[in-house]
Amino acid sequence: MSNVLIQQAMEAALNDFAASGGYPVAWENTKFQPDPDVVYLVPYFMPNVTDSIDLQQKTRIYQGIFQVMVVWPAGMGTIGAKAVAEAIAEAFPNGWETLAGSVRVYTDRPAQVSAGLSDDVSYNVPVSIYYRTDI
Numbered sequence: 001m002s003n004v005l006i007q008q009a010m011e012a013a014l015n016d017f018a019a020s021g022g023y024p025v026a027w028e029n030t031k032f033q034p035d036p037d038v039v040y041l042v043p044y045f046m047p048n049v050t051d052s053i054d055l056q057q058k059t060r061i062y063q064g065i066f067q068v069m070v071v072w073p074a075g076m077g078t079i080g081a082k083a084v085a086e087a088i089a090e091a092f093p094n095g096w097e098t099l100a101g102s103v104r105v106y107t108d109r110p111a112q113v114s115a116g117l118s119d120d121v122s123y124n125v126p127v128s129i130y131y132r133t134d135i
Contacts, residue, residue: 003062004124006133007045014043017091023084026071035071036121039084042069063108063132066092070125078116078123085113085125092129100133104120108132 011027018025024040026032034040047064068088072081089111096104110130 003045003047003064005103006047006062006064006105006131007066009098009105010045010129011043013092013098014041014066014068014088015016017088019063021084021087035082037073039073040071041069042071043067043089044069060135061132062135063130066129066131068073068125068127068129070127072116072123072125074118074121074123076123079117081116081123081125082113088127089113089129103135105131 002031007062015025018041024032024034024038026040026042028043028045041114044067045064046067047049047062051061051063052059053061070081070084070088072084092107092111092112094107097104107130109130111130114126114128116125118124
């Protein structure tokens with residue numbers, strides 16, 4: 001098991017969400033030229049320290065945050081951005097699960113929609129999705 005498989009599983013789920021809503025995604029380390037008038041998503045895969053909690057030290061717990069930034073055009077208000085962020089949080093509810101290869105990846109707490117951040121060209125709302133895998 002590796003963080004790469006977990007990232008692939010989380011990104012596949014986000015891709016399904018984005019496709020259903022018509023949102024472009026600016027995947028990490030890929031070329032992306034955003035249209036300033038289009039809402040898009042920016043995911044970040046942030047693994048935490050891998051842990052082991054059994055006496056034999058064989059079990060591995062992979063956990064971290066899959067954060068999705070909703071990028072909303074500046075000057076278009078905040079409610080729409082927050083609604084998209086809440087829809088992402090609802091797509092990854094507490095207890096949601098998917099497979100990374102043959103291993104179960106699940107959310108172990110509710111997703112968190114944080115306060116929006118403004119800059120000159122956009123209003124950005126982060127959604128933190130807390131994942132975990134026990135092997």
